[in-house]
Amino acid sequence: MWGRLSLDALPHDxxxxxxxxxxxxxILAGIAALKYFKKWRWLWTNWLTSLDPKKIGVMYLxxxxxxxxxxxxxxxxxxxxxxxxxxxxxxxxxxDLFQQVFSAHGTxxxxxxxxxxxxxxxxxxxxxxxxxxxxxxxxxxxxxFWLFVAGMVLINLSLAVGEFSTAxxxxxxxxxxxxxxxxxxxxxWIWSLQIAGIGSLLSGINFLITxxxxxxxxxxxxxxxxxxxxxxxxxxxxxxxxxxxxxTLSMLSLDRTIGTHFFTSEMGGxxxxxxxxxxxxxxxxxxxxxxxxxxxxxxxxPVFSKKRLFGYTSMMLALMAITFxxxxxxLHHFFTMGSGxxxxxxxxxxxMVIAIPTGVKVFNWIFTMYRGRxxxxxxxxxxxxFVVTFTIGGLTGVLLAxxxxxxxxxxxxxxxxxxxxxxxxxxxxxxxAGVAYWWPKFTGFYLHEGLGKVAFWCWLIGFLVAFLPLYxxxxxxxxxxxxxxxxxxxxxxxxxxxxxxxxxxxxxxFFQIVQAGYSIWKRDELRVGSxxxxxxxxxxxxxxxxxxxxxxxxxxxxxxxxxxxxxxRPELKKPTALIExxxxxxxxxxxVIVGLLAVVIGFAIIxxxxxxxxxxxxxxxxxxxxxxxxxxxxxxVSIDExxxxxxxxxGTSA
Amino acid sequence: MKKSRQPFFTPWRIAILACLVLIxxxxxxxLLLDGKNIAVxxxxxxxxxxxxxxxxxxxxxxxxxxxxxxxxxxxxxxxYREGNTKAAKYTPEADGNRVIEVIWWGIPLIIIGVxxxxxxxxxxxxxxxxxxxxxxxxxxxxxxxxxxxxxFMYPEQGIATVNEVRFPEDTPVNFTITADAPMxxxxxxxxxxxxxxxxxxxxxxxxxxxxxxxxxxxNTNINGEGYSEMDFKAISxxxxxxxxxxxxxxxxxxxxxxxxxxxxxxxxxxxxxxYYMLHQPKLYDMIRGxxxxxxxxxxxxxxxxxxxxxxxx
Numbered sequence: 001m002w003g004r005l006s007l008d009a010l011p012h013d014x015x016x017x018x019x020x021x022x023x024x025x026x027i028l029a030g031i032a033a034l035k036y037f038k039k040w041r042w043l044w045t046n047w048l049t050s051l052d053p054k055k056i057g058v059m060y061l062x063x064x065x066x067x068x069x070x071x072x073x074x075x076x077x078x079x080x081x082x083x084x085x086x087x088x089x090x091x092x093x094x095x096d097l098f099q100q101v102f103s104a105h106g107t108x109x110x111x112x113x114x115x116x117x118x119x120x121x122x123x124x125x126x127x128x129x130x131x132x133x134x135x136x137x138x139x140x141x142x143x144x145f146w147l148f149v150a151g152m153v154l155i156n157l158s159l160a161v162g163e164f165s166t167a168x169x170x171x172x173x174x175x176x177x178x179x180x181x182x183x184x185x186x187x188x189w190i191w192s193l194q195i196a197g198i199g200s201l202l203s204g205i206n207f208l209i210t211x212x213x214x215x216x217x218x219x220x221x222x223x224x225x226x227x228x229x230x231x232x233x234x235x236x237x238x239x240x241x242x243x244x245x246x247x248t249l250s251m252l253s254l255d256r257t258i259g260t261h262f263f264t265s266e267m268g269g270x271x272x273x274x275x276x277x278x279x280x281x282x283x284x285x286x287x288x289x290x291x292x293x294x295x296x297x298x299x300x301x302p303v304f305s306k307k308r309l310f311g312y313t314s315m316m317l318a319l320m321a322i323t324f325x326x327x328x329x330x331l332h333h334f335f336t337m338g339s340g341x342x343x344x345x346x347x348x349x350x351x352m353v354i355a356i357p358t359g360v361k362v363f364n365w366i367f368t369m370y371r372g373r374x375x376x377x378x379x380x381x382x383x384x385x386f387v388v389t390f391t392i393g394g395l396t397g398v399l400l401a402x403x404x405x406x407x408x409x410x411x412x413x414x415x416x417x418x419x420x421x422x423x424x425x426x427x428x429x430x431x432x433a434g435v436a437y438w439w440p441k442f443t444g445f446y447l448h449e450g451l452g453k454v455a456f457w458c459w460l461i462g463f464l465v466a467f468l469p470l471y472x473x474x475x476x477x478x479x480x481x482x483x484x485x486x487x488x489x490x491x492x493x494x495x496x497x498x499x500x501x502x503x504x505x506x507x508x509x510f511f512q513i514v515q516a517g518y519s520i521w522k523r524d525e526l527r528v529g530s531x532x533x534x535x536x537x538x539x540x541x542x543x544x545x546x547x548x549x550x551x552x553x554x555x556x557x558x559x560x561x562x563x564x565x566x567x568x569r570p571e572l573k574k575p576t577a578l579i580e581x582x583x584x585x586x587x588x589x590x591x592v593i594v595g596l597l598a599v600v601i602g603f604a605i606i607x608x609x610x611x612x613x614x615x616x617x618x619x620x621x622x623x624x625x626x627x628x629x630x631x632x633x634x635x636x637v638s639i640d641e642x643x644x645x646x647x648x649x650x651g652t653s654a
Numbered sequence: 655m656k657k658s659r660q661p662f663f664t665p666w667r668i669a670i671l672a673c674l675v676l677i678x679x680x681x682x683x684x685l686l687l688d689g690k691n692i693a694v695x696x697x698x699x700x701x702x703x704x705x706x707x708x709x710x711x712x713x714x715x716x717x718x719x720x721x722x723x724x725x726x727x728x729x730x731x732x733x734y735r736e737g738n739t740k741a742a743k744y745t746p747e748a749d750g751n752r753v754i755e756v757i758w759w760g761i762p763l764i765i766i767g768v769x770x771x772x773x774x775x776x777x778x779x780x781x782x783x784x785x786x787x788x789x790x791x792x793x794x795x796x797x798x799x800x801x802x803x804x805x806f807m808y809p810e811q812g813i814a815t816v817n818e819v820r821f822p823e824d825t826p827v828n829f830t831i832t833a834d835a836p837m838x839x840x841x842x843x844x845x846x847x848x849x850x851x852x853x854x855x856x857x858x859x860x861x862x863x864x865x866x867x868x869x870x871x872x873n874t875n876i877n878g879e880g881y882s883e884m885d886f887k888a889i890s891x892x893x894x895x896x897x898x899x900x901x902x903x904x905x906x907x908x909x910x911x912x913x914x915x916x917x918x919x920x921x922x923x924x925x926x927x928x929y930y931m932l933h934q935p936k937l938y939d940m941i942r943g944x945x946x947x948x949x950x951x952x953x954x955x956x957x958x959x960x961x962x963x964x965x966x967x
Contacts, residue, residue, distance in 0.1 A: 095879045168876050174853060175836035175877060265853035265945045271837065272852070305734070308749035314759070336839060337850045338783065338857045345777035349770045359719055359762040360755075366723065367754065369730040371745040376735065387727050395716040398769070402712055404776040407847040408694050408705045411839055411874035461673045468681060475694040477843035479874035482882040489870070490691055497680070 003608030004184065009162045013097060015077070020160045049587040051138035052548050053123040054442065056145050060120030061435070063152060067112040070156070072509060074105035076502060079466075083499035087487040098483035099166035100185065104155070106169025107189060111196050112152045114289045114423065117431045119148070119203055121292065122231060125438060126207055128539035129225050131216030131557065133550045136209040138585040139627065144203035146595025151196025154602045158188040162606070165189035168481065170278050171252070173263040173271040178256050184606050187256065191602035194249045197242055204238030207231065216538065218556035218575075222316070225537045226309060229316050230295025233323035234288050240327070241284035248277040257608070272337060279330040287326040290422065291319060293430025294361055297383050300437050301365045303533050304380040305372030308561065311364040318357035318364075325354045335403045336410050344403040351401035355394060362387060377533075378452035382433035385460045389425025393418060396471065414474025417467045424463055432459075432512075437533070444544045445526040451515035458508030466501025469494040530650075536561040543649035549584055549637060552646050553577040579642055583634040590627045594620060693843035698869060698890075700862045701780065702846030708776055715765055782847050782859040786826035792860075793821050793896075796938040797831040799838035799851035799873065802880030803925035805918065807910075807932055811900040814910045814930040814937075816918065817886040822896040823866050831857040834919050834941050839875035842888045848874055854945030863890035880923040887927070909933040912940065 011017050034040050047055055081098055085091025093101070127135055135141050158164040165185040167176040176186045211232060215224065251262040252274065261269035302309045309315065331339060331347040365387070374380065396418040399405050409415060439447050473494050478485065485491055519526055530544040541563045542551050555577040559565040566572060597620045604613035637645075690696055697703045734742050778784075785792060797819075798805040807814040821827045831840050833851035841848035845861045863869075873884035891899065910918075910930035915937060934940070 095882070099876065099879070099881075166876075166879070172837055172875075180836050180878060272855075306744075307746045310748070311750045311755050314750070314755050334850070336848050337852075338855075340783065341778040341781040344781075345774045348773045348777060349766075352766045352769055352773070356759065356762040356766055360758055362723055363726075363758040364755075366726050366730055367751075369734055371743045371748060372734050373736050373739070373744055374731060374734045376731075384727065384731060387723070391720050391723050395713065395720055398716055399709060399712050402708060402769070402773050402776065404705050404708045404773075404780040405712065407780065407782070408702065408709075408843065410848060411841075457670055457673075461670070461677070464674075464677050468677065472684065472692065475692045477693040477841075477870060477872065479841075479872055479882075481876050484882045486885065490688065494684070 001609075003604075003610070005161075005607040005609065009184075011160065013094065015092060015097060016159055019073075023156065023159070044589075045587060048592055049142075049589045051134075051142050051585040051587060051591075053127050053135050053138070053141060054546060054548075054550075056141055057120045057123030057125075058442070060116050060123060060145060060148070063149060064113050064116030064120060067108050067116060067152060068509075071105055071109040071113055072506065074101045074108070076506070077101050078105060079495075079499040079502040081483055083492070083495040086482065086484045086495070087492060089484070093483070095483045096166060099168075099481070100164040102481055103165045103168050103171075103185075103189065104158075107165075107193070108155060109423075110169065110285070110289075111193060112148075112155065114427055114431075115196070115200055116148060116152075118234070118289060118292055119144070119200070121296075121431065121434055121438075122203075122207055124442065125434075125539060126210060126228065126231060127214075128441075128542065128546070128550055129228055129537050130211060130214065130219060131538040131541075131551060131554065132210065132214040133554075133582065134214075134585065135206055136214060137206050139588060139590060139633075140202055140206050142588070142591030143594050144199040144206065146591040147199030147202070147598055148196050150595040150598035150602065151192040151194075151199065153599050154188060154195065154606075155192035157599075157603070158185065158192075162188065170282060172278075173252065173255070173274050174265045176252065177264055177271075178259075179264075187253070187606040190249050190253050190256075191606055194246065194253070195598045195602055197245050197249070200238060201242040201246070204235045204242065208235045208239060211235075216554055216557050218558055218562075222313075223557065223560045223562075226298040226312060226315050226319075227292070227295035227537075229319050230291045230298065233319045234291040234295075236323055237284040237288045237291070237326060241281045241288070244277060245281040245285075248274065248281065253605075257605070275334055275337065276330070279333045280327075283330040283333065284326045286419075286422070287322060289427045290430075291322065293386075293427050293434075294319065296430045296434040296437070297365060297386065298361075299537065300379045300383055300433055301368045302561075303437075303535055304377060304383075305369050305374045306534065307368060307372035309364070310368040310370070311360075312560065314360055315364055318360045321357040322354055325350060325357075329354065332401055332403075332406070335406045341403075348401050348403045348406075352398055355398055355401075358394060362391065377436075378447070378449060378456060379433040379437040381453060381456045382429045382436065385456060386425060386429040386433070389421055389429070389460070389463060393421030393425055396421065409474055411480055412474035413470040413478045413480055416480045417470035417474060420463075420467050420470075424459075424467075429459075432456075438539070440528050440532045441530070441539055441544055442546065443520075443523070444528065445519060445523040446528055446532065448515050448519045448522070448526065451511055451518060455508045455511035455515055458504055458511060462501050462504030462506075462508055464501070465504055466498050469498045469501075473498075534564075534567075536564040538563055541566075543646070545649065547645055547649060549582045549642075552582075552642050553579055579639050581639055582637045582642065584637060586633055586635050588627075588630075588633070590623065593623060597623070693870070697844060697846065698864055698867055699842075699845035700786065700864065701860075702844060704776070704780060705846050708772070711772065712769065715769060718765060719762060780847065782849055782857070784860065785828050785858075786860045786862050788824075788826045788862065790822075790825045792826040792828050794828050794830070795819060795821065797829050797840055797851065798938070798941055799831070799833040799835050799840065799877070799884075800919050801835045801878050801921035802873075802884045802923055803918075804840075804871070804873075804884065804886045805915075807938055808900065809932070809935055809938070811904060812932045812935070813900055813903040813906070814932045815903070816928040816930075817925055818889065818927040819871070819886060820889045820891055820896060820899055821863070822893040823863050823890045825893065826860055826862045829859040829861070830938070831859060832938070832942050833877075834944065836877040837875055838873045838877045838884070840871070841874050842869050842871040844869040845888065850875065854942055856942060866890050866892060878921065880921065883923050903929045904931055906931045910937065912937070915941070 011020055081093045162184040165171055167181060167186060171186055171189055174180055254260040255262050255264060261267040263269050263271050263274040298309060329347055329351045332351045335344050400418055436447055436452060473491055478491055531540040555575045597616050601613050601616035695706055697706050796807040803817050805816055806819045831849055831851045833853050838851045839848050840851055845863055849857045849859045867890050869888040871886045871888045906929050908930045911933040
């Protein structure tokens with residue numbers, strides 16, 4: 001009846017129990033607070049069922065932030081183990097738990113922090129920046145978000161019921177196969193990724209279509225903000241790469257559940273095929289994350305330098321070049337698999353070629369500052385920190401791209417230091433910069449600058465202290481993912497330094513949380529208008545708070561930085577457009593229900609509760625077919641209503 | 655708007671600078687005191703030598719871009735800071751310069767071009783499948799990654815060892831590497847080049863130590879619970895010592911055949927060093943054969959035990 005599920009699935013070791021109890025208490029506290037403040041209905045109607053991308057974006061960011069804390073807690077355990085307990089056998093963290101923790105750390109940070117923050121920012125910024133009122137498929141957008149949440153729920157459920165994968169964030173077979181991982185851990189990994197991945201794919205297609213079909217009249221491709229170009233690159237990669245992930249995970253899952261032999265070692269299966277496929281998705285995935293960060297910096301640097309972006313066309317070409325090239329380099333993740341010199345050299349050179357457009361971007365950002373008036377607000381500090389860390393990471397990346405060097409540092413902590421260099425110094429700093437930059441647009445008040453700067457310096461210094469020792473350790477011969485090492489190797493000192501770095505990073509996170517809380521508390525003192533940074537792009541043109549329809553009128557644009565030109569060239573004739581009734585999508589709970597069903601289906605498959613999986617699948621299909629047949633899906637905002645609302649939001653009529 | 659001139663060295667800035675100086679000083683001290691401990695930069699073998707040179711070359715070449723980036727970043731940030739309205743020009747409309755842009759598409763292009771040539775030649779030179787050339791006769795060692803220990807077999811000498819591999823100095827050592835475990839990786843940092851060990855596959859790796867010495871070898875690819883305990887000793891001896899040692903081990907009363915192998919192959923941690931007389935000379939092929947199905951076995955079984963991996967070459 002209940003498949004593999006039994007009471008044994010409950011956690012046994014103290015650390016996991018602690019995590020489950022802590023998480024459970026936090027959820028209970030949240031529920032109690034909602035009940036006490038009578039906010040259930042508010043939460044349901046204003047947020048959970050909303051199809052407004054601005055609200056979905058905020059929900060993505062909230063989930064990503066909570067998951068960042070989970071991922072950091074995992075990282076803290078890894079650092080504690082390697083700094084303190086690794087040289088003895090009696091630490092609190094067993095080898096098995098350690099391996100679950102690093103597998104969870106990588107998976108959560110990529111899929112539920114970086115991807116969550118990415119889609120959060122896309123939801124918030126893309127429609128506004130292209131001057132649109134919504135995304136192409138609002139309901140699909142909500143379903144994507146709830147599939148993302150479903151994946152997140154499953155991966156965290158593995159703490160309380162069962163176990164998580166011990167096979168690393170990419171779960172290479174044969175280790176992830178049935179023979180070596182018979183438990184539910186790998187299945188949790190597969191299904192949380194599978195479900196969240198489908199959400200990402202749907203969302204990617206949705207936003208691509210939004211960008212291609214819903215731009216403001218007059219906004220030709222070459223007049224789009226460069227952030228939108230970066231998003232196009234990112235989403236093309238999503239559209240082409242995520243199907244590979246879905247297919248690969250499906251095959252691994254079939255191997256594990258019905259005994260096929262796609263990736264097994266025997267019976268004609270080939271684990272090397274998995275390694276190729278997973279990186280054919282995995283490498284573009286890295287660029288899926290970094291391209292929007294490039295885009296964010298390309299918005300921030302001109303605004304804070306009060307100058308046009310240097311080399312728009314170069315930037316666009318560089319983005320498209322990176323997009324294309326990112327599909328030609330996957331093999332550099334396994335030069336040591338023995339592909340032969342020609343193949344290795346080819347992929348090594350293709351990898352280095354990516355350094356050319358990336359270098360061009362860095363130069364163009366720096367030359368945007370040249371002869372500008374650079375204001376070093378926190379977004380700009382994140383940019384400076386990004387260039388420093390990203391350039392170091394770029395250099396170590398070129399090192400790793402040379403097969404002869406990779407032979408010596410592959411799978412060592414040098415590699416770990418490199419990709420954290422890119423993902424923290426690149427992706428995360430970019431997203432932090434974006435949040436600091438766009439925060440006032442959505443809230444109407446600044447984030448506190450002083451606390452933001454303290455947080456930035458903690459992150460930057462903490463990052464250097466945490467990861468420079470890992471480069472050294474890698475060159476000393478330390479492999480990644482070690483839960484123990486011999487004391488005589490003399491590595492412990494550097495691991496302790498890295499642990500101290502981790503503590504400094506945690507201080508940075510603490511200050512970020514304090515910053516958000518303090519800014520909300522003191523919001524009346526930090527209050528700003530709709531365009532606090534003297535922005536250049538259309539999101540700054542609308543009112544703050546932003547009406548649910550974003551823009552009252554869709555006046556055509558003429559220039560690349562149309563909003564800036566309108567502000568600074570009074571001689572220009574302002575284009576106008578008629579106010580017309582606006583259709584906005586009505587709220588619906590379909591997304592929430594699909595997400596819920598996805599959790600049930602995923603859980604049922606993981607535990608082999610087949611009847612439940614079938615019921616869940618059938619219900620989902622019926623629900624979605626019914627959903628497509630609905631007719632009463634939109635509400636019409638009348639002209640009078642728009643006029644009244646604009647008057648209230650702007651103090652003037654539109 | 656006029657602001658009263660703020661001193662550059664505020665307490666906050668001093669604290670931040672102090673931290674950065676401390677990091678750099680710490681790094682320097684570490685390199686000075688512990689530099690000899692950095693295996694990859696202190697090679698003891700012919701392959702690792704070349705790989706270290708490649709690292710140094712690439713870092714220097716990369717610095718041609720990295721150093722100007724850092725200089726320009728901080729110089730522009732300082733010169734064009736908001737407060738510096740008198741000394742710095744301001745051209746808000748400037749949005750590009752064909753010449754400058756061509757230069758920095760060009761410079762990285764040239765650098766990567768140079769590096770590509772070096773990459774192509776070095777990758778062929780360092781191809782682990784290429785046996786090192788020497789006037790001395792090479793030693794062949796078969797390596798099997800197990801959960802969680804390393805088995806080394808010397809088919810010519812008729813011996814086998816666990817978690818310790820010995821070979822003569824200044825002589826090419828040709829490893830053929832497979833696994834009877836999840837994918838693992840064989841790495842002796844002082845000697846160079848790591849290689850994956852995979853079920854049913856036979857990877858090749860040719861290494862050569864300059865002199866006698868004892869080096870640490872390990873597994874770098876997660877293969878289960880005991881992964882981090884898969885260290886082994888790689889000991890380079892004189893030819894004479896090596897010959898004496900192999901003779902002594904060949905006389906061992908511990909025999910390695912299929913039965914003892916199956917016991918050994920069971921997952922175990924903390925495996926001590928063991929010496930065996932290799933009773934079953936075809937053992938390596940039999941281990942690989944466990945993972946061969948009818949389709950691929952016919953095409954790949956040859957006497958040397960090298961897999962049709964060349965298909966990928």
